[in-house]
Amino acid sequence: MPASSKNIVVIGAGLGGLTSALIMASEGHKVSILERNSIPGGKCSQIEEKGYRFDTGPSVLTMMETIEEVFSYAAKPLESYLEFTSMDPLCHYWDRDLQLGSSSEPSFVNYADLQKTLDEVSRVAPNDVQGFQRLIDLSADLYRKTNATFIRNPLARAKDLKGLPLLDLLDIEAFSSVSKVVDKHVDSPFLRKFFKRFTTYNGSSPFLAPGTLHVIPHVELTLGAWYIMGGLFQLVKALEKACLELGVHIYYDHDVEQIHTKHQHVVEVSTSSQSFPADVVLSNADSIDLPIRLASQSVTQREKRSALKQQPSSSGFVLLLGTNKSWDHLGHHNIFFSRDYAREFDEIFTQGVYPTDPTIYISNTSVSDPSDAPKGGSNLFVLVNVPPLLEHTLGRQTESESDRSSYAEAIISHLESRGLRGLRESIEVQHIHTPVHYFNTYRSNRGAIYGTSSNSRWAAFLRPRNVHPRFKNLYRVGGSTHPGGGIPLVLQSALNATSLALDRL
Ligand SMILES: Cc1cc2nc3c(=O)[nH]c(=O)nc-3n(C[C@H](O)[C@H](O)[C@H](O)COP(=O)(O)OP(=O)(O)OC[C@H]3O[C@@H](n4cnc5c(N)ncnc54)[C@H](O)[C@@H]3O)c2cc1C
Incomplete structure (x- = not known):
């Protein structure tokens, strides 16, 4: 440890938090991560059941150079942590306007080769x-x-x-x-x-x-795009491992309730039972949680109002289906387009309702990594874009089980009609994740899955910056901060925030 080693507290072990911890620890600082859940990764998570392995969040991995840059701070080379496979084809598409007869073949294949x-x-x-x-x-x-x-x-x-x-x-x-x-x-x-x-x-x-x-x-x-053998969750495991190798302490089941400030500086972070003194805090919590909950005693009403005005991104309705059947025409990434795209987005972003004829994305990773499903089966991650929850709340949200099931049923019927014959009867494992899940589990603002949206001309410039404007040692990382959501940008937010923090130290 260098003599100038500081106490760094990271709130949240999502991709943004883990990356920040890795970089700060590589510079010799004492880093602690406090994570409310019992596993790392936040929205980039994984479920294994009956031989099926599902990534529950991201499935498309791009901008490899950002991952390489992040792992340049680790003790070992990137190849010693992860095995990547590049995607080709990039995606299979089904479109009813192009569909020939009753064929279940894709209408268009997007190859890596232009x-x-x-x-x-x-x-x-x-x-x-x-x-x-x-x-x-x-x-x-x-x-x-x-x-x-x-x-x-x-x-x-x-x-x-x-x-x-x-x-x-x-x-x-x-x-x-x-x-x-x-x-x-x-x-x-x-x-x-x-x-x-x-x-x-x-x-x-x-x-x-x-x-x-x-x-x-x-x-x-x-x-280009890549898959990681064992699932994209391996990126989380690799970051966790690289952090532990550099001496980072990770405290799971530690829900941060308050950030304590003094003279425009954060001095301490606390859970319901423990306090952690901090020279620098990097928050991977949703940016809305800082003014509304974690630092609510230290910020102005104006800051709270402006945080609540942030427009969340879309959320997701996700079905994880372990099937004892596979479909020859399905690729790794697959899109089944809706007929009327303008109407679909109007329903999501203007009317705030689940789309009636949704575009359906399926990630079927067992095509690239057969160990992701039992022999002859498939691990289907089925995603429909849906609106975020209507309101921000502090407490847990609930939803109607029958609404969830009936939308899931409609998606399954629709996929059967688009060529996935026998889907329903082949399902051995099923999980449903909705906006309520993303809010309750990760405290994402209104269950958004990519942080804030870019649905206006200036939205991209208005995202919370990586350094807090008032608390000089408080930094913000993750999809709800600059430059935005998705794995590469979240990693970039951590690169941005830590470079500012290290400059100031
Ligand atoms: C269904 C789905 C599909 C997606 N598809 C893609 C894709 O294909 N490609 C892509 O690049 N991206 C995709 N994304 C987006 C990507 O997953 C996210 O942008 C990224 O994982 C967000 O990382 P993060 O660090 O910003 O936040 P999070 O993952 O939300 O991590 C924040 C962490 O902080 C913890 N936390 C919050 N508050 C507290 C507190 N008070 N105390 C302690 N801990 C706290 C949370 O529990 C969580 O672990 C998808 C996401 C979802 C859900």
């Missing part, structure tokens, strides 16, 4: 090949313009904003929407949905989010 995907485009929409290529190029251009200036920039001081291409907001499509950008380049209703879907990767609507979010396709379609 030329093979362009061949698919020329098969389903020959007039849109050039438009497809233009959208790929535009996405790469947006990535180039926003990665260093926005995503990797903590935006902590006013001068950090100067790097942003303020005069270039037109140039990054900030005044348009994703939907308008896409519609300008392709006519095929299927290809329009194909590109718009990427906006859901940060829980937003392509019809409301600024065109800048058309940056996301580049990340998957050009930079």
Whole structure:
């Protein structure tokens, strides 16, 4: 331990908290993580039952360079912790407008090789090949313009904003929407949905989010996607292991109830039975919980009101289905598109109701890792985007069991009609997760799964910054903070926050 070693307290062992702890410990500080649940990972979790293994949260892993950067702080090389496999095809798509006869074959396959995907485009929409290529190029251009200036920039001081291409907001499509950008380049209703879907990767609507979010396709379609053998939860286990190797103390079943402050500094963090003195606090709790609950005695009413105005991202209705059957035409990642995308997003984000004809995503990881399901079976992670809960509450929320079951039944029937014949009778294991689960288990604001949404032009700039504006030694990490939700951005929030914290120390 260096003489200048400080007491660092991290609230929450989600991906943001674990990454922050790893980096601070690698610099020789004494780090403690306090986690309310009995396992790490937060929303990136796993269930194993009767030989089926399900990741319960993230399934698409992108931006490998961020993971490499994070593990450069670990004691050992990344390869000694994790085994990655790159995804090809990237995704199988079913679209009723393209479906030929009663075939259960996918309507479109998105390959890692762009030329093979362009061949698919020329098969389903020959007039849109050039438009497809233009959208790929535009996405790469947006990535180039926003990665260093926005995503990797903590935006902590006013001068950090100067790097942003303020005069270039037109140039990054900030005044348009994703939907308008896409519609300008392709006519095929299927290809329009194909590109718009990427906006859901940060829980937003392509019809409301600024065109800048058309940056996301580049990340998957050009930079690639990966799976981790044993499930994406292995990323959590690897981070936990790397933290323990560097001497981090992890306290599970420790629900932080209060952050104590003195003279614009946090001095202590407490659970109902224990206090932890702190020189620096990194909070991985949902950013709304700081002003509303954890530091409620130290903040102004104005701060509380502005926190409550943060618009949460979409939530998820998730079915985990262990089936004793497999379907040859299912890939690892699969999308069954709704007919009317505009109506679906209107239901989610304007009406606040579960979509009547939802787009359904299925992750079937046993295609890549047969040990994820018993021989001949499948471990289906079925996700439908749904609205977050209507209101923020302090206490636990409840829901009607019959509403949950009837929506689950509707999804299963729908999938049977789209080619997964015999699905219902093959189910041996079933779990249902809803927005109430995400709120009660991880205290995510209104059960959102990606933190805050980007459903307005300025939302991306208004996310809570990685350093608290008033408490000089309080840092915020995770999907509800800058730069946003999803694994790579959450890891980036921890890289941003720790670089600021280490600078100040
Ligand atoms: C169904 C689903 C699908 C997803 N799909 C993808 C995907 O394909 N790709 C992708 O990149 N991302 C995906 N995501 C999003 C991704 O999982 C999240 O962005 C990321 O895991 C969030 O990490 P975090 O550290 O911000 O927060 P969390 O995971 O919420 O971690 C916060 C931790 O803090 C703990 N905590 C909170 N309050 C307290 C307190 N007061 N005291 C102690 N502990 C506390 C919580 O228990 C939790 O462990 C998905 C998420 C879900 C749920």
